[in-house]
Amino acid sequence: MKQLDDFYLKQEEPVKGLFLALKEIILKQDKDITNVLKYGMxxxxxxxxxxxxxxxxxxxxxxxxxxxxxxxxDEPFLIQENRSRMKIMLIDYDKDLPLVKIEKILNKAINLYKTGIIKI
Structure with missing residues (x-):
């Protein structure tokens, strides 16, 4: 867990605060969500x-x-770029977090796992 904590603490503001806020938002969406360090992320x-x-x-x-x-x-705010599987949601740290959008997409993703579309 120390490496994971260090990741957040080593970030410079405003990214540090943003990542810590996003971490809390993500973790509170479901009790079965855990935070780990993989590939340095x-x-x-x-x-x-x-x-x-x-x-x-x-x-x-x-x-x-x-x-x-x-x-x-197919949400227009998600960007695929050259990724085949993943899409990203850019966050503007100069603006308030789009909490409704974030929670909507996170819950939609959780439902993929809960409904069995993505095998656990």
Whole structure:
């Protein structure tokens, strides 16, 4: 857990505060969501299955939430780029968090696992 905590603490503001807030938002969506460090990134798993993660877009320098099974969604605010499976939601740290959008997409993703569309 120390490496995971260190990841968040090493981020510079405003990204640090944003990632910590997103972590809390994601974890409160379901009791079966856990936070782990994979590939040097904070991943969130639903019942042990990779669900989403936080990262910073290399070119745009913007933080984002990546939805592992994003290919199942057609929301216009999710970006696929060159990914075959995942889609990302860019977060503008100069604005308030779009909490409704974030919770909507997280719950939609959780439902993929709960309904069996994604095997656990």
């Amino acid at each position: 904070p991943f969130f798993c639903y019942k042990g299955k990779m669900f989403c993660y936080l990262w910073i877009h290399k070119k745009l320098k913007q933080p984002y939430i990546a939805i592992v099974e994003g290919k199942h969604f």
